Amino acid sequence: xxxxxxxxxxxxxxxxxxxxxxxxxxxxxxxxxxxxxxxxxxxxxxxxxxxxxxxxxxxxxxxxxxxxxxxxxxxxxxxxxxxxxxxxxxxxxxxxxxxxxxxxxxxxxxxxxxxxxxxxxxxxxxxxxxxxxxxxxxxxxxxxxxxxxxxxxxxxxxxxxxx
Amino acid sequence: xxxxxxxxxxxxxxxxxxxxxxxxxxxxxxxxxxxxxxxxxxxxxxxxxxxxxxxxxxxxxxxxxxxxxxxxxxxxxxxxxxxxxxxxxxxxxxxxxxxxxxxxxxxxxxxxxxxxxxxxxxxxxxxxxxxxxxxxxxxxxxxxxxxxxxxxxxxxxxxxxxxxxxxxxxxxxxxxxxxxxxxxxxxxxxxxxxxxxxxxxxxxxxxxxxxxxxxxxxxxxxxxxxxxxxxxxxxxxxxxxxxxxxxxxxxxxxxxxxxxxxxxxxxxxxxxxxxxxxxxxxxxxxxxxxxxxxxxxxxxxxxxxxxxxxxxxxxxxxxxxxxxxxxxxxxxxxxxxxxxxxxxxxxxxxxxxxxxxxxxxxxxxxxxx
Numbered sequence: 299x300x301x302x303x304x305x306x307x308x309x310x311x312x313x314x315x316x317x318x319x320x321x322x323x324x325x326x327x328x329x330x331x332x333x334x335x336x337x338x339x340x341x342x343x344x345x346x347x348x349x350x351x352x353x354x355x356x357x358x359x360x361x362x363x364x365x366x367x368x369x370x371x372x373x374x375x376x377x378x379x380x381x382x383x384x385x386x387x388x389x390x391x392x393x394x395x396x397x398x399x400x401x402x403x404x405x406x407x408x409x410x411x412x413x414x415x416x417x418x419x420x421x422x423x424x425x426x427x428x429x430x431x432x433x434x435x436x437x438x439x440x441x442x443x444x445x446x447x448x449x450x451x452x453x454x455x456x457x458x459x460x461x
Numbered sequence: 462x463x464x465x466x467x468x469x470x471x472x473x474x475x476x477x478x479x480x481x482x483x484x485x486x487x488x489x490x491x492x493x494x495x496x497x498x499x500x501x502x503x504x505x506x507x508x509x510x511x512x513x514x515x516x517x518x519x520x521x522x523x524x525x526x527x528x529x530x531x532x533x534x535x536x537x538x539x540x541x542x543x544x545x546x547x548x549x550x551x552x553x554x555x556x557x558x559x560x561x562x563x564x565x566x567x568x569x570x571x572x573x574x575x576x577x578x579x580x581x582x583x584x585x586x587x588x589x590x591x592x593x594x595x596x597x598x599x600x601x602x603x604x605x606x607x608x609x610x611x612x613x614x615x616x617x618x619x620x621x622x623x624x625x626x627x628x629x630x631x632x633x634x635x636x637x638x639x640x641x642x643x644x645x646x647x648x649x650x651x652x653x654x655x656x657x658x659x660x661x662x663x664x665x666x667x668x669x670x671x672x673x674x675x676x677x678x679x680x681x682x683x684x685x686x687x688x689x690x691x692x693x694x695x696x697x698x699x700x701x702x703x704x705x706x707x708x709x710x711x712x713x714x715x716x717x718x719x720x721x722x723x724x725x726x727x728x729x730x731x732x733x734x735x736x737x738x739x740x741x742x743x744x745x746x747x748x749x750x751x752x753x754x755x756x757x758x759x760x761x762x763x764x765x766x767x768x769x770x771x772x773x774x775x776x777x778x779x780x781x782x783x784x785x786x787x788x789x790x791x792x793x794x795x796x797x798x799x800x801x802x803x804x805x806x807x808x809x810x811x812x813x814x815x816x817x818x819x820x821x822x823x824x825x826x827x828x829x830x
Contacts, residue, residue, distance in 0.1 A: 318479075320468070320473040320475065320480055321473055321474045321482075322471070322472075322473060323472075323474060323478075324470070324644050326470040326471050327462075327470065405468070407471075408468040408469070408471045408472060409468060411471035412467070412468055418473075454544070
């Protein structure tokens, strides 16, 4: 059964959507093999940085937000203000992080092309998804068993029978 | 190139930029297409428009049919239709690959080595060639379509006269009475090969007036074609009509295995469908011919009166070759008279009103008036 709406069975002699090759304003002058190899390493480095930034969303960033929120609560003796500060910091951090990721992703595309790859799309979506798959369970385990957090006055670990 | 510039050159264009670029390219293409002026080809006497669609359909139908089967070599149905329309027995009709093939075959059949073929000159360039191929000699008779000159040029070696009527390239025409007088004055050993390839454009007398001569003159052969007014030059279809007793000669002239099935079907369909079209084309050519001749009176050009879809022009100040080159510069292609050994004339084909206008503009430019 045909399920691909862009598959016309050869009825229209044209390129399928999303398969247009990269079109440059002027033909780029690529570096030599050494330069391309170096660009390959730079691309891998940028990829690593993107992974790190993504992972930050599931550890360092929430921790930092909690730290700020906790300190503000301590200084002002206001739980609400502490919570607000934590959420605002979290939102702002996520936004800044995503903006940085977007730029890194664009730089990664250019470097990959410079390295000789036909790189048409970025990798930000895939990295975000993979980091979610890694970060969410880890965060969940930490939050449940090691953070000492309480929900509505109940100890989460006691509720789960952890003592 | 700086480090950042090096990487920036790998930035692809956005969809909007690509769309804009494609739009600009399309606009440029359109501008060029509109600015380009197609050459107007007035150097051929074949009809400039596509054939009747019914004929094309018939030929296509035949081509998609049983081409593995040999067609009727006698083209019986086509000959019957041709005979009916021309008032001639089908046995006195032969079909061939255009009038040129039939004329050549007739020359082969009639001429022996050292025989002579007379032809008024300038005329259709095939006649000397077909005489040579038959091992005979072609004798051009200068002075146009003048029966007196032709008769004066006849010798005991003369076996045939090739007469293009109306004449290509001059457009001269001998009417039926003049042809009858010529035939009656010709010696017994001379046949008249009357090439009526352009006869469909004649307005001076009724169509087919020469056919009445066939019954009285067995040495007359009339050649006709579907290549000109019917616009079927690509089909290579023609026929020849002979007088009583011409059957054995016609059998020798006709191609041994006949013509192809698409040719037979196409010619038959043309006979059945194109009468109205033929009348319209004849009227259009006649009107444009008159208009062109009137307009040429204001230019330093001499033009022969013509009964064909062509005019034979002579510039008072330019050679035929020079006029041809100048017209070519204006995008109008004509046939230089040098093709038939005439340095002073050019042959222009009469087509549509738009073609006439362009030709007149080009002539004014070429002649500097």
